[in-house]
Amino acid sequence: MELLQVEHLTKNFGGLTAVSDVSLKVDDNELIALIGPNGAGKTTIFNLLTGVSVPTSGTVKLKVNDNLESLNGKPVHTIADLGMARTFQNIRLFNNLTVLDNVMVGMTSKTKENMLSEVFRTPSFYQTEDSMYEAAMKLLKLFKMEDSADQLASNLAYGEQRRLEIARALATKPKLLFLDEPAAGMNPNETADLTNTIKMIQEEFKIAIVLIEHDMSLVMGLAKRIYVLEYGKLIAEGTPSEIQNNEEVIRAYLGGDDNDLA
Numbered sequence: 001m002e003l004l005q006v007e008h009l010t011k012n013f014g015g016l017t018a019v020s021d022v023s024l025k026v027d028d029n030e031l032i033a034l035i036g037p038n039g040a041g042k043t044t045i046f047n048l049l050t051g052v053s054v055p056t057s058g059t060v061k062l063k064v065n066d067n068l069e070s071l072n073g074k075p076v077h078t079i080a081d082l083g084m085a086r087t088f089q090n091i092r093l094f095n096n097l098t099v100l101d102n103v104m105v106g107m108t109s110k111t112k113e114n115m116l117s118e119v120f121r122t123p124s125f126y127q128t129e130d131s132m133y134e135a136a137m138k139l140l141k142l143f144k145m146e147d148s149a150d151q152l153a154s155n156l157a158y159g160e161q162r163r164l165e166i167a168r169a170l171a172t173k174p175k176l177l178f179l180d181e182p183a184a185g186m187n188p189n190e191t192a193d194l195t196n197t198i199k200m201i202q203e204e205f206k207i208a209i210v211l212i213e214h215d216m217s218l219v220m221g222l223a224k225r226i227y228v229l230e231y232g233k234l235i236a237e238g239t240p241s242e243i244q245n246n247e248e249v250i251r252a253y254l255g256g257d258d259n260d261l262a
């Protein structure tokens, strides 16, 4: 059974069909990429899958306890609790919190503590705090960011901020992680670091990842399968080499001013 099953997903904004009859699937521990020229509908699909936006039609189902459960109509926080996490195209960190606190904020949604124990600071609250601290530091070590734990997020270099956003998303213990243009604005060294980080995440956490990315070196080096969108429609699906040689895809890319597929 697949981890995520999307069937006939459509989203209209007034007269504009941003996503048109898109069906796709993601298996456990698989890394797939969603590519396509600017405005093709990639971010809209992420928003539909993570509950930020409501589909006009179509279904989204996630494997929960070995059953495919419909996510249609469920709010963002419920979908997050079921195991979906994401990063955004524009970085959304808590700039005035430390690196460590940014990760710990990601963890709070998964702790058993309720408001009362937080307000009254019961022993179990402190135990949870301790284990959260340890888990957050462990995560930062995996990202080689433990030395920056006490720095404000806003003081990190751009590439590090992007990596911190991924660490925070992982703190929610997702089974499926959506990365929206993680290499945007990165220099080649930062992009190479990010490629290694994403490989490390797959090995360490054994989760599925869906990647939107314009940087083809990153996509071709990481993705097992690629879906290609143009004007809201899927025009191709296949392995990196199939996609690089697909005439429809070459036409879509050469027709625009996007990166080419080299």
Ligand SMILES: Nc1ncnc2c1ncn2[C@@H]1O[C@H](COP(=O)(O)OP(=O)(O)OP(=O)(O)O)[C@@H](O)[C@H]1O
Pocket (backbone or CB within 6 Å): 013, 016, 018, 036, 037, 038, 039, 040, 041, 042, 043, 044, 045
């Ligand atoms: N909230 C909205 N209201 C109206 N139109 C929207 C809205 N969100 C997206 N669109 C339109 O839907 C289309 C798809 O946009 P989307 O951002 O999903 O594309 P994208 O493939 O992620 O593009 P990019 O690579 O530039 O980020 C675009 O024409 C966009 O202008």
